[in-house]
Amino acid sequence: MADKAILFKRLQSFDFLRGLDFETLTRLAESSTWKVYAPNEVLFWEGEVESNLFYLQYGSLKVLKASPDGREQVLRFITKGEIFNEVGVLAKKANPATAVALEESGVWLIPRHALEEVILAHPGSALQIIENMADKIISLVTLAADLSLKSVEARFIQLLLDQAEGDLIERRRWTNQTELAARLGTVPDVLGRVIRELTKAGLIEMDKQQIRILDRAGLMDRA
């Protein structure tokens, strides 16, 4: 079990808790619990009511919705340091999506009652949470519009350009074509085809370890 002192330090660094006093943070840390999830383990299912706020200390997750026939649409990736499940915690609604660990992930669970206390006592933190949710609304709006208005190729190119540091994208264990396809809202075959075409056109190069952008301008043209 991770030390509560770690969480305490983390809590101090959250934007939305900034400026809270020692006792408040201690109380939050005291009532929270720690959990480690294995790769592919589910944190919560679509339709469940989950009343903890999650703070991801290490690892990475995906949030998705699945169709009856097994296809999935990834709505969001969560990396170290992010909080999630504001919807379940604060709106007391059934969760609209499923959260799954992509790799081993360590998570703090902060119970609803502790959080509500903080918000009522410190209205400024509510504004921070609202900003946080606004960011999510913005990215969901963008996702919906992209799914409807852009081709798979355009979405893939945008993903490449967003993710690239310099002209390189490091591939991790879970950055395989199947996962990328779910992220783009398509199937692995189609993504594979797009990759082949972009490779043949000399725009990108892809192997197991990385994706390299060879012609940034050319990519932008096609998107």
Place this chain on the structure above:
Amino acid sequence: MADKAILFKRLQSFDFLRGLDFETLTRLAESSTWKVYAPNEVLFWEGEVESNLFYLQYGSLKVLKASPDGREQVLRFITKGEIFNEVGVLAKKANPATAVALEESGVWLIPRHALEEVILAHPGSALQIIENMADKIISLVTLAADLSLKSVEARFIQLLLDQAEGDLIERRRWTNQTELAARLGTVPDVLGRVIRELTKAGLIEMDKQQIRILDRAGLMDRA
């Protein structure tokens, strides 16, 4: 200009303002302004920063994102009594979408500073706003998943079943095939084809005034 007394009454009926005292509501009403928009008039554009909260007193609006080539994806319809632009007001972010009046619409504009005062003074109202935003997140998540995982036909059938009162849907002036198509994330031709197929299959009947569901079970089967 509509009487501020009307807004005052309305404010009293907002969920998120419930329980506020007389002076607070009066102040809100005092600092708000009233505006009427003509059909097809734009309330705000994607990318603009808009610092008023809107309350739609009568009329109806659509919120959409457009692609360079002119297609649009409607993200949300707003009807009488709803508030919108929480994102712009509270998160101080550029608006992710454009809002357009579908018919003549009367709107109250509540400025940011007045709203922030209320929230800081009454943390409970922040929780109400958070719930409001959570609802939006949920419906955007659903929209994104539907766009990615369901066919146009399935989305149209779902729209029919959601909107129907009894087995009837009244068509208003702006419920034409062009608008319905934008709402479903497709083009009028495709929607027209789907309508013809469902009609030929004896599942629905559609004229200028209304859409009638003839075989609810049959529709659900196909979706």
Place this chain on the structure above:
DNA sequence: CTCCCGCCACGACTTTTGTCGCTTTTTTAC
């Protein structure tokens, strides 16, 4: 009244996306 414009109907065609079957390669589990 009539001309014009927007909406809709419909068929033909193109493009995009998704599916299938089969093979090879890579990863994982034991």
Place this chain on the structure above:
DNA sequence: GTAAAAAAGCGACAAAAGTCGTGGCGGGAG
């Protein structure tokens, strides 16, 4: 290390979505 499972490559095909052209109907504007 080896066997089994998962991922990926690839071509052929099928289905869904989008585009284009033509033409009809009907409701304003003049």
